[in-house]
Amino acid sequence: MSxxxxxxxxxxxxxxxxxMSDDEAMTKMMAMVKExxxxxxxxxxxxxxxxxxxxxxxxxxxxxxxxxxAAPEAGAAM
Ligand SMILES: [Zn+2]
Numbered sequence: 001m002s003x004x005x006x007x008x009x010x011x012x013x014x015x016x017x018x019x020m021s022d023d024e025a026m027t028k029m030m031a032m033v034k035e036x037x038x039x040x041x042x043x044x045x046x047x048x049x050x051x052x053x054x055x056x057x058x059x060x061x062x063x064x065x066x067x068x069x070a071a072p073e074a075g076a077a078m
Contacts, residue, residue: 004029006060010041018065029056 004025005016015032019025033052037044047055 001065003063003065004060005063006056008033008036008040009055009059010037010044013040022062025060025062026053026056029060 001018001020002025003016003018005014006029007014013036015029015036017025017028017032019028030049030052033056034046037046
């Protein structure tokens, strides 16, 4: 499991998801950002999925969560 975290570009609200892969994290983060935008920033025009994906990629940081002794996952590298 890795932890992915980013801040809302509008209000710096921290958003975190945990996932086994970048793909899974992106799916979860997209859902979280969309919900946040729809509820907190309803007045801000919704980005397209592509723009939002790019925004997340630029903004998030990844860190290992849980057991620090765990071996790095094979194929987890970019
Ligand atoms: Zn926000």
